[in-house]
Amino acid sequence: MVFRTSVSSERELFERICKGDEKALESLYKKYYRMMTKMVISNSGTEEEARDIYQDALIVFWQKATSGNLVLTSKISTYIYSICQNLWRKELERKKRLSSEEKDSVVIENNDLEERNRIIAECLNKLDETCRQVLMYYYFDELSMQDIAEKLGFANTDTAKTKKYKCKVKLDELVKTLYSERDFLD
Amino acid sequence: MMAEKDLQLIDGYLLNKLSRDEKTAFEKRLQTEPGLQKELQFQQQLIEGVRHERVMQLKTMLNNVPVSGSGNLAQGMTAKIIAGLLATGLVASGLYWFLSRTEDTEIPAANSSVKNSTQQPISSTADSSNNTSGMVSPTVADVQEDIKAASETARSTSRTETDGKVSKPSAIDQQIRVKEAEALKVVSSTFVTSSREVITESTTGYNFHYSFSRNKLILHGSFEPNQYQILEFITKDNHVYILEYKKEYYLLDVTVSKPTLLSPIRDKNLNEKMSSLRK
Numbered sequence: 001m002v003f004r005t006s007v008s009s010e011r012e013l014f015e016r017i018c019k020g021d022e023k024a025l026e027s028l029y030k031k032y033y034r035m036m037t038k039m040v041i042s043n044s045g046t047e048e049e050a051r052d053i054y055q056d057a058l059i060v061f062w063q064k065a066t067s068g069n070l071v072l073t074s075k076i077s078t079y080i081y082s083i084c085q086n087l088w089r090k091e092l093e094r095k096k097r098l099s100s101e102e103k104d105s106v107v108i109e110n111n112d113l114e115e116r117n118r119i120i121a122e123c124l125n126k127l128d129e130t131c132r133q134v135l136m137y138y139y140f141d142e143l144s145m146q147d148i149a150e151k152l153g154f155a156n157t158d159t160a161k162t163k164k165y166k167c168k169v170k171l172d173e174l175v176k177t178l179y180s181e182r183d184f185l186d
Numbered sequence: 187m188m189a190e191k192d193l194q195l196i197d198g199y200l201l202n203k204l205s206r207d208e209k210t211a212f213e214k215r216l217q218t219e220p221g222l223q224k225e226l227q228f229q230q231q232l233i234e235g236v237r238h239e240r241v242m243q244l245k246t247m248l249n250n251v252p253v254s255g256s257g258n259l260a261q262g263m264t265a266k267i268i269a270g271l272l273a274t275g276l277v278a279s280g281l282y283w284f285l286s287r288t289e290d291t292e293i294p295a296a297n298s299s300v301k302n303s304t305q306q307p308i309s310s311t312a313d314s315s316n317n318t319s320g321m322v323s324p325t326v327a328d329v330q331e332d333i334k335a336a337s338e339t340a341r342s343t344s345r346t347e348t349d350g351k352v353s354k355p356s357a358i359d360q361q362i363r364v365k366e367a368e369a370l371k372v373v374s375s376t377f378v379t380s381s382r383e384v385i386t387e388s389t390t391g392y393n394f395h396y397s398f399s400r401n402k403l404i405l406h407g408s409f410e411p412n413q414y415q416i417l418e419f420i421t422k423d424n425h426v427y428i429l430e431y432k433k434e435y436y437l438l439d440v441t442v443s444k445p446t447l448l449s450p451i452r453d454k455n456l457n458e459k460m461s462s463l464r465k
Contacts, residue, residue, distance in 0.1 A: 022244075022247065025244075025247075025248075026247070026248070026251045029248050029251050029253065030251060030252075030253050033253040034253075047389075048385070048387070048399070048404075051385075055244075055245050055248050055249075058248070059241055059244050059245070062244065114401075116231055116234075116235060117234075117235050117238045117239075118418070118420065119235075120231070120232060120235025120236065120238070120239070121235065121238075121239050121242075122420075124235075124236065124239055132239075135236050136236060136237075136239065136240040136243065139201075139233050139236045139237055139240075140236065140237040140240035140241070141240070142201065165190070168193075168197075169193075171232065171236075172228075172232065175228075175232060175235075176228075
């Protein structure tokens, strides 16, 4: 009986996450916080690194679930735990690499990427809240137009599609203008 | 500007939503149309930027979720200790109140000599009831002494700090003034809510401090969620970061890696500029 309840609540949580329910993500975050961060901390990570890795893992899980690219064959915790392990292993390798001579080139590359992301963030900020969310739900969460329409209160999927298109065109224009102003075009 | 149909094709290609045939045809076009290739590259950067922002948004959301990790265990412990101290204080106050009431009720009935005689056995521990009073009274007195001493210390500390600030404008003050003046030159109406991740850390023992670590801003202490925002001002050769917290502005230094006290911007012009920008 207890097992059944736990399976069904896990299933329910997963379904809510697939629909892009952020409250469900928050519940999940709280539920496994200790378990996941403990793994990193006991493997020579700091509390901050542990939280960082856990959040990254959870966001990977979230993106896969919302985009419909995840068929869960194990418990949610098992899945997230394995992502945490992989991410932490990669982070340890990255740290090791950074202590060698590659450091400088990596920094230059990151600066470029950071600058680009900063410009895009600036332009996203100039859009209204609905536009920002439509674009994020579409390009990151990869939610269906139906789910986007429901989340943002659009009349139907066509309205959501039109909105997404208009917002995207606006963002294109803004970013292109800033790119040329800051000599950032290739 | 690219045709709507081509933009949709690029979108579909980047999100892996094209059929195999559509994908092959699109890749063929890419080889012969440099304009399309350039647009694809641009759209890819754009999508990456949007995704990056969403990740930051989700992380900020998660950072505001109270969790029961070790950090919070420490908070729990602190809460328990405070609760314990409060309880002890409450018991002490209760006893003090009870004893004062007993004394008060006794005083009118007794003359001064009687009062003295009742106080005598307290120190000489003559009988059991007085003995109890004897144990409690010094404790209450001690507590009062402690409070008095603590408030004196607090007063003298604050006095010293104030004196220090007023009488000695240090080299650090000068540096702050220079930095704020430089920031004023950069601050314009073009600002962006920074994409830097912000973490609030309430377990480091610092209050109202900040530091930067691995490209993230860490706010040390108890900050009310959704009350802070990092504003970033960008020019070709300079970046200025300003923290807005409860309508106050704090100039941040990205090179700061150790927890540093947040102090509000003092430059009047910079403060006015910020207030007018954020209206």
